[in-house]
Amino acid sequence: MIVFKNKHVTVFQSSIVQTNSTVIETEDMILVVDPAWLPSEVEMLRVEVEKLIREADRPVYLLFTHSDFDHVLGYGAFPKAKTIASIGVKEHSAKEEIVKKIKAFDDEIYVKRQYEIEFPQINHVIVEDGQKLTLGATVLTFYRAPGHTADGIFTVIDSLGIFIGGDYLSDQEFPFIENRKDYERTLVKAAGIVENHPITLYIPGHGQPTDDTREIIRRQQNDLQYIRKLTELFSVGNKKNELEEHINQYEFIEGIRQEHDKNMEVVKKEIVQDTSQNLWNEDLEDRK
Numbered sequence: 001m002i003v004f005k006n007k008h009v010t011v012f013q014s015s016i017v018q019t020n021s022t023v024i025e026t027e028d029m030i031l032v033v034d035p036a037w038l039p040s041e042v043e044m045l046r047v048e049v050e051k052l053i054r055e056a057d058r059p060v061y062l063l064f065t066h067s068d069f070d071h072v073l074g075y076g077a078f079p080k081a082k083t084i085a086s087i088g089v090k091e092h093s094a095k096e097e098i099v100k101k102i103k104a105f106d107d108e109i110y111v112k113r114q115y116e117i118e119f120p121q122i123n124h125v126i127v128e129d130g131q132k133l134t135l136g137a138t139v140l141t142f143y144r145a146p147g148h149t150a151d152g153i154f155t156v157i158d159s160l161g162i163f164i165g166g167d168y169l170s171d172q173e174f175p176f177i178e179n180r181k182d183y184e185r186t187l188v189k190a191a192g193i194v195e196n197h198p199i200t201l202y203i204p205g206h207g208q209p210t211d212d213t214r215e216i217i218r219r220q221q222n223d224l225q226y227i228r229k230l231t232e233l234f235s236v237g238n239k240k241n242e243l244e245e246h247i248n249q250y251e252f253i254e255g256i257r258q259e260h261d262k263n264m265e266v267v268k269k270e271i272v273q274d275t276s277q278n279l280w281n282e283d284l285e286d287r288k
């Protein structure tokens with residue numbers, strides 16, 4: 001289903017967890033972001049790209065926002081494309097596990113794909129904040145975006161006003177946190193991007209794209225609040241009801257509630273570790 005379209009951008013949304021796959025075209029290139037989920041949906045993207053190439057032959061690039069299996073499973077459908085992702089994706093330590101997850105998903109719903117399932121090989125590697133990639137006259141600027149996964153990136157295309165976020169700032173999901181401090185810093189970075197780049201469209205990994213910068217910042221604030229409440233649960237205590245209220249704003253809460261439980265475990269572990277580290281340091285101080 002197409003959930004957003006303008007002259008340069010088409011956002012296709014999967015019927016599974018509202019995953020967005022984006023096709024961007026300029027005179028110089030075609031960029032496909034996170035081609036996702038069902039074989040018929042990936043095929044639709046492939047056909048769209050073929051159509052664009054017929055209209056005007058241009059190189060095709062495939063961008064992965066991060067390494068979660070649903071975001072890389074369409075890799076094999078675009079064998080001629082040059083790929084773009086972070087160094088973390090390129091050097092992922094558990095590529096086989098991710099391929100296994102894709103295969104397990106396909107087996108569970110009995111689907112076959114027209115292409116081989118492989119972990120992506122990466123041609124253009126993103127290492128640092130502000131790194132640029134020039135494709136003809138189109139300049140892509142990247143930022144590291146850890147927190148959901150360590151290997152996430154933000155992509156900005158100034159000339160088109162586009163900000164591609166991966167699994168951040170969704171209207172359908174509270175933060176799914178792998179590292180709390182990184183996640184917070186990445187959210188702060190997102191607001192900086194909105195401030196410093198001429199952003200007119202934000203495309204999340206899941207949920208509705210938005211062309212309203214106030215809505216991007218609303219999501220950013222909302223997600224920061226969630227993380228702060230989560231943190232206070234283990235430091236000050238007593239925020240359980242507020243947290244419950246917070247997560248109940250999401251339409252599909254029963255589907256994502258287990259992610260909230262996982263978040264609580266992650267944050268709890270981080271805070272306990274922090275305090276034990278502090279104690280250890282104080283011990284050392286005492287002994288001096």
Ligand SMILES: [Zn+2]
Nearest residue numbers: 068070167205
């Ligand atoms: Zn995702």
